[in-house]
Amino acid sequence: MGRPVVVVSRSVGKAPVVMRAQLHHLVSAAEESKTTLQVIPFSAGAHAGTSGSLVILGFPEPADPHVVYVETLTGDLYLEKHSDVAAYSIAFERLCATALSPDDSIGLTRRAADSLS
Incomplete structure (x- = not known):
């Protein structure tokens, strides 16, 4: 029933290379239908x-x-x-x-x- 919530625009304590790898991993998981990825934009x-x-x-x-x-x-x-x-x-x-x-x-x-x- 639940879906993960991910912050994609705030880097907190992670080197950019680590965050980039984490975000690419999320994209891969979503493209392989292992998870549903939905982002709430700041404009909301x-x-x-x-x-x-x-x-x-x-x-x-x-x-x-x-x-x-x-x-x-x-x-x-x-x-x-x-x-x-x-x-x-x-x-x-x-x-x-x-x-x-x-x-x-x-x-x-x-x-x-x-x-x-």
């Missing part, structure tokens, strides 16, 4: 992902409800209440709707990687 402004990362864990057994994993500054949270999972699911769907298409995201990520010196 504030969005549901600005508060931090999240993962919605789904399970094959209907008796096992979804769980939301959230990383915070002071620790990790696992949210199991239906209302919490529903709220984060809506936020995630909004993120996907705000993001560029997978093809456009691949192109943007490739250009970002190629622009690193």
Whole structure:
């Protein structure tokens, strides 16, 4: 259910050569259909992902409800209440709707990687 969120325009503590390799790896994984890559452009402004990362864990057994994993500054949270999972699911769907298409995201990520010196 979840897709990774990747920052392609902010280099944080990584040498450009390392970041370029990481971005090219993401492009390769997306082109091989191993993952779906979607990038939210800066032009989208504030969005549901600005508060931090999240993962919605789904399970094959209907008796096992979804769980939301959230990383915070002071620790990790696992949210199991239906209302919490529903709220984060809506936020995630909004993120996907705000993001560029997978093809456009691949192109943007490739250009970002190629622009690193």
